[in-house]
Amino acid sequence: MESNNDEKKHPIFGEVISAYTQDQAIEDGVLVHVDEIGKQRVVFTRCLFDQGYEAEVKRKTLVEKGMELLCRQDPEDSPDMRLRVIEKGKIWVIWNVGEGFTFLTPEDY
Numbered sequence: 001m002e003s004n005n006d007e008k009k010h011p012i013f014g015e016v017i018s019a020y021t022q023d024q025a026i027e028d029g030v031l032v033h034v035d036e037i038g039k040q041r042v043v044f045t046r047c048l049f050d051q052g053y054e055a056e057v058k059r060k061t062l063v064e065k066g067m068e069l070l071c072r073q074d075p076e077d078s079p080d081m082r083l084r085v086i087e088k089g090k091i092w093v094i095w096n097v098g099e100g101f102t103f104l105t106p107e108d109y
Helices: 004-008 022-028 056-070
Strands: 031-037 040-045 081-087 091-096 100-104
Touching (some): 022 040, 031 056, 056 081, 056 100
Antiparallel strands (some): 031 040, 081 091, 091 100
16 A cells, blocks of 8 residues: 655655645735636735735736736746746736746745
């Protein structure tokens, strides 16, 4: 019988010691779940959300801009992750397979 230890190993870094899921971060208030695009979540870090993105119109404008940038190909894209700078030094968006879209400040990274 195989153990679940192999499932907890990262191909490069080895055994995972601890994991903090997106669900836990939302429950803790570190991330704010603001919407869904298709079946993928759109979340903001609490730090960015509290910078005026509680306002739906402002938030949707930023999400639209982020989606537009993510649709453009970049040589640094991987099959599992894309990062785009929306406002240099201020706002980023990251898309991850299985996690969806995260809007954040560079300090949140």
